[in-house]
Amino acid sequence: MSTPEKEITIYDIARALNISAATVSRALMDHPSVNINTKKRVQEAAQEMGYRSNQMASNLRKRKSNIIGIIVGNLNSSFMSNVIAGVEKELSDAGYNLIISQSLDNINKEINIAQAMYNNRVDGLLVSLAYETENADHFESFVKRGIPLVYFDRVWPHPQCPGIEIDNVKAAYDITEHLVTQGCKRIAHVTAYRLSSVAADRFAGFKKALEDYQMTFDENLLIQTDLTLQAGIDAAKQILAMENRPDAVFVTNDACAVSCMQELKRNGIRIPQDIAFAGFNNDTEASIIEPNLTTVDYKGYQMGEVAAQILLDRLNQTDNGLLKTSNKLIQPSEIIIRDSSLKRK
């Protein structure tokens, strides 16, 4: 490995090309007073010698890094891949680079990443909060400096930070209602350990639907997990061990629903005849598992595009008034009914 060289300055480039440092500086800033051949020579030398523009000084001048940060709980889902694809599309078109970090749903990691992104002067930030997060104080430094911050999916209500989400209560209500109208009487709910924001809203929608259909919710049918693939298997084992098994399961994410279904199938349970299934997110797995999984679809790509557009509007101060009266944006979602829940075909 080579020894780190000292920082290359415009003076080094000037010396190498035998021109003045002022000319180098102007050439690097693409100043019209420098002729095009000189600019080319300077730019080539800068590249060749490994010159780094003084990002800090340049930021202070322009207050721009051209970098947008995004912090997500976990990258490991097709939903989140789609969100990021939508964000990338919008930002690339606008000449920004995207840097991504995941909190792994850990509040301490989220705090550290937020600090690192702040210190590295991202021009704007997109955030879907960690499951664990119970307040958003660690993002206040962005707000104070006027760095645009847009929440999506797992949002935090804040007068200066728009939030883009779906109506989780309604979606969970609709999917539960669908299970009820299929004749399901004992519906289990597999959800997160911590019933915060998204998970709480889905649970609320689930319970509301049961209430509206005069069904009492059996506490024994609430299965709280960390929502991993392994958690799906464990939930299946828990269900198999029950004396009075559910006739339907509504899982708050598809990945966990699919692994739960697979384990039940391995144990001879017929889906949907014995137990109907519904998930959430419309991840790729949902249309691969047999029977295909009934789920809630919401467009990650579109959510990413909208979040990025709002961020760009704020950066360019071209806010079109969309968020003047409210800073909460509800994206559409719809339930996709597939064979896993169709008891009455």
Added chain:
Amino acid sequence: MSTPEKEITIYDIARALNISAATVSRALMDHPSVNINTKKRVQEAAQEMGYRSNQMASNLRKRKSNIIGIIVGNLNSSFMSNVIAGVEKELSDAGYNLIISQSLDNINKEINIAQAMYNNRVDGLLVSLAYETENADHFESFVKRGIPLVYFDRVWPHPQCPGIEIDNVKAAYDITEHLVTQGCKRIAHVTAYRLSSVAADRFAGFKKALEDYQMTFDENLLIQTDLTLQAGIDAAKQILAMENRPDAVFVTNDACAVSCMQELKRNGIRIPQDIAFAGFNNDTEASIIEPNLTTVDYKGYQMGEVAAQILLDRLNQTDNGLLKTSNKLIQPSEIIIRDSSLKRK
């Protein structure tokens, strides 16, 4: 939105606390001459007022940002999620934050991201190259400055940059041999448009196995695509339209293999009886599709851990000699035989 405030300096903090700027500076650097209560007050004020350490000056002093960058072709696979999880684990333990960018397999985007990461002074870089990339000149600036760079999966041979990969030729050979020993006579290969690095190696292993079994490769059975889900569907349509259909298909990634299988199944093709299938990567989908997909497993999590360890060793200059004689590290891979290829059960 609040107006951007001017940059907070140590002088502002000094004024607010009615102490000297020198004390503020020492307190922020955790200097032993400052008493603990003062340090605490300074740190709280710094946080409260939105002070950002002068990252640039601090970097020049310490030459450290505590940020590692990773550039990948595309985040959208469970393999890559696992790699990143392994990297995160190692870096978190060592006190580094990870920032991630995807090139979307586009060379121009890769060049821009590399430049942005360079300007933002990452302490080290992990790279899996874009499909399109045909040389690695755009990473030379890192090498020149002695910033450790480690390639993984899609690597570039470079005397100063270790590369971690699997033996793609051998893995493709083994899986093709398996199909041959199952009695398959006409094996199609679905791969990338551009046969560079990984795709080329897999194609080479595939052809070598056919040769060794005295089978001639029919050029009509080479299907080149962009390896997306849609490409899998298109490949299936191409196969269905063939007069002389293949009796097996080896696809160079699982996601594309699965969507191809689904489309063939929708058209009444029995797998493996009519057409046997093999994929590559052991993505989640491979064990959800029915029949489950025969594939090549290589541990993304472990590859990420190893890549990060090598990077940390270089950063800490604790290189243990592992890469002294060779800078190419071959990770193990194995073929996982499942029902999609078992014609002879």
